[in-house]
Amino acid sequence: MDDRFLVKNGDRQDRECYRAIVLVERQEKVVSATYTTDFNVWIQKTAQLLRERCWNEIDVEHLIEEVESLGKSEQRGIASQLTRLLLHLLKWQYQPQRRSDSWLDSITDARTQIELAIADSPSLKNYPAEQLAGCYQRARRQAVKQTAMTISTFPETCEYAIELVLSDDWLPEEGDLNFEAN
Secondary structure, eight states: OOHHHHHHTSOHHHHHHHHHHHHHHHHHHHHHHHHHHOHHHHHHHHHHHHHTTOGGGSOHHHHHHHHHHHHHHHHHHHHHHHHHHHHHHHHHHHOGGGOOHHHHHHHHHHHHHHHHHHHHOGGGTTHHHHHHHHHHHHHHHHHHHHHOOOGGGSOSSOOSOHHHHTOTTOOOOTTOOOOOOO
């Protein structure tokens, strides 16, 4: 038999507890339903509940999910910018005749976005180095599509040191094969 049935049919204090439980469950369902139907309203309601320290009304399960996804989002952002940066460095090196200000702008912006993300979350300082190999492979595949060159044109592994990749004053030059950081 359901414990709620026993509480519902119990004394006055038990009935009050039951009502409180039911009220909290209804509020949780409303807040949780808002999460799936209007995310922005859910964010505003959750922020309000946090400010008011209404801990029992917070949709904890979804809040945890969102907090965890914030970190993943920062990591995806860095990886995306690093891939874009590597793509343009490859194009810069292997298509010198097509170099343009827009490539330079893209290289500069990607470096800036990575720098800003790391400034906001210093614990991600080593993340670009950890992701270099995978991002390079994605950049290499994109370079093939964008340049119409064969995959064998580009080295199988990244020959650029991460310090150089992220350095504001470095660009690879055509035929330059030494990309180790000093």
